[in-house]
Amino acid sequence: MDQLAALRALRRVVELGSFTAAADAMGISHTIVSRQVRQLESHLGAQLLNRTTRRFALTDAGRDYYEASRQILDALDEADRNVGRHQARPSGTLRINAPMAFGVLELSNWLPEFIAQYPELHVDLVCNDRIVDLIEEGFDVGLRLTRELPDSTLVARRLGSSRTMLVASPAYLKRHGHPATPDDLARHNCLTYTQVARPNDWNFAMPDGSRKTVTVKGSFQANTGIALRGAAVAGIGIATTASFIVQPELDRGELQEVLPAYPMKPRELYALYPQNRHLSPKVRAFVDFAVSIYNKP
Template identity: 35%
Template sequence: MDKLSVMQAFRRIVERGSFARAAADLGVSPALLSREIKLLEESLGTTLLTRTTRAMSLTDAGRLFYDQAGGILDAVTRVETRIRDGAGAVRGHLKVNASSSFGQMVLAPMLPGFLDAYPDLRLSLSLDDRVVDMVEGGFDVSVRIRPTLPDSALVARRIGTMRQRIFAAPAYLRSVGRPEVPQDIGQHRVVGFLLADHLTTWTLHGPAGATVVLDLDPPVRVGNSLVLRDLLIAGQGIGTLPDFVSNEAEARGALVRVLPEWELPAPEIFAVTASRLGMDARVTAFLDHLRAALRT
């Protein structure tokens, strides 16, 4: 029995919560995986997993084996990564998750250069505006934009900060008038972002440290920043946009800033990895290219 392979299989089963999903990840049959774990349990003289038709759980021995095996596998991964890095090789399969708008506006333009630099690398990019379970999805890195991230077993690295400003189309403002103070926003048609923390409450920071909190009830609410941008360009109201979505439209005059001295709190751009993966060569290379893209 290949102990390292069985350790990897056992950890994948626990993290995926299913023999079938783990087998699919590893490219083997569930039956083979089941036999391997049975042989492992027989060699240890104890039960590691209890299974029913509906659920699977770790025994105390299984929890101990999972924790200790994880440390061994992480140590092996670190050694392999150092060797690969020393040889300048970035290869394997990198799975990345990001929001739809960030993926289209920031990641898509940088990917050709990244892929050209590492031709031996396979890439899977998943775009989802909702926060996904990294372990469940098998992702190596997830790019998340949040004011803060909750404590978890994941490792979050801040790679940038974005600005969140208020915009409208020039035609809309000519038609209904331009807000002069934050409180005027309540008299306008607001287009809101469904997944934002500030959908109905805008906390605006302005000159000399001033803060104004607005309670709003947007009549139009969408779950994608690019759709929101296009609605604003079409003159459908006033809304907030991150800079990576608004920059191009503002530069060509399709959108203008409303109350330019006032902004919402600036969210951070985080690169999130599962602690078991750390910063291997694939993730390091990807984040180096992403940081460069964010600086341009």
């Protein structure tokens, strides 16, 4: 038995969900894949998969063995790629997905430098504020600002944090007053960002170290921070936003920070990419470049 081939067959079966899909991906027959997994079980003296006529599930032993073997295969693949890493030059098309506000206001500041550094690379940037399936839609890497990543098979590389804050125009605050505590927001028109799980629940750090959630309401909600910024500048209400979206308006005095003594939980910036492509030269180059941007002294 070729144990390495059997390990790769088991991994493909588990990740693709069927023996047929694994066989197609590996370019071999269903019979060979099935035989490799059976030989592996015989070698181990343990059943790895519970099979029925239509589906399968990992046994407890199979789950432990799969996780351990996946790490071994990843380490082996990493070692293989390390041999030629310095000889590989990023090329081809790099498809990047990013939130609209981040792509327009933040990524555009440093992406040109990355493009200039890798002239053989063609970058296709797609910005939107809907939930995107990176694998289904053919993206190499996605940038996400979030407080909580969903369970996923994607690799997540944390790049940094983005401060979340409340802002309003001086005219709005003159008309309606400055809230002194989070509870005062119940009397204000609050502008909410809908691309989060509970857009009307705003969470604050209290002076005693505890956290407090208040439920707000208002006349306007949007799935992009750019629209909320415009509404706040126009004096419609108090908006929750990432600081990078409104920093120019704060500097010009068009917006003022609200409740600075009660900070909101920041969002974390991640680069996400599929496991089967996370070490390709173009993805590695982009992620390493992003890390260098957000970890400057």
